[in-house]
């Protein structure tokens with residue numbers, strides 16, 4: 001994680017050597033990072049996949065960076081992240097992991113490098129938390145191999161790091177939303193990802209766990225790509241932020257460049273004040289009641305979006321400039 005704005009953030013201490021089973025030097029989660037590049041990635045649905053939910057997205061995450069993907073509801077964040085972690089194949093464009101085309105990787109190979117925490121993921125029915133988290137080790141094993149002491153150590157550590165140790169013997173389907181979210185993150189950690197993709201990871205979490213979870217993710221050596229709605233958390237934890245609107249990146253760069261009052265009015269249709277917080281050094285957004293002018297602008301932008309989405313991507317108006325014009329890096 002690089003500090004961009006004179007913040008007083010302290011790096012998250014690295015994990016300890018675990019319960020005597022391994023050390024960081026042996027290649028645990030914290031030591032792996034891969035660079036990600038999305039080049040003109042599009043994902044389309046409908047006739048000839050012409051309705052683009054993700055439209056020509058360029059995105060870059062250097063090894064170890066924490067990248068935020070933000071944007072209004074329905075702007076394409078989840079669809080983009082699904083392309084990155086492989087449950088969707090882009091209609092066009094390329095996704096490169098350390099320069100290698102990800103579409104050429106087998107499922108298992110991809111799973112050895114990329115872990116995902118999808119939005120509101122279900123599953124885990126009938127399993128205990130410990131069993132569900134241990135399943136994250138499967139990309140690193142042959143199918144007949146049982147859990148080793150080393151696997152158990154990974155699981156123990158991941159549970160510790162996500163504050164889920166107390167939940168180990170509980171059934172996953174009996175957990176609260178926030179408890180379940182921490183378990184999903186623990187399962188992703190034991191996968192030893194070089195790239196971690198998290199879709200709204202702070203969903204269901206109380207403020208303390210939101211903070212702790214993002215600090216944990218940020219403290220990993222792994223590259224992280226996060227979809228977030230909370231712009232203040234994104235401002236604090238992300239090295240760079242990409243703003244999606246109607247499937248396109250309309251702005252990208254360090255939080256201080258991206259999170260402007262103009263962007264918030266233009267993309268989200270909200271009135272806000274952005275200042276640098278004296279204690280954190282990060283941009284901080286305070287939302288204000290909308291004026292009549294902002295409300296009217298927001299209604300106009302909303303109907304322009306609706307028209308453009310009905311007309312199809314080729315009819316997009318000038319306010320939806322392509323990424324090459326609008327991304328500020």
Ligand SMILES: Nc1ncnc2c1ncn2[C@@H]1O[C@H](COP(=O)(O)OP(=O)(O)OP(=O)(O)O)[C@@H](O)[C@H]1O
Pocket residue numbers: 045053071072073074075076077078079080
């Ligand atoms: N399979 C599909 N077919 C048609 N439209 C889809 C499909 N999947 C998603 N969409 C639409 O694509 C748009 C982008 O959806 P996506 O879930 O990627 O947005 P998002 O930015 O993650 O939204 P949110 O912030 O609400 O989670 C939405 O308008 C959604 O309704």
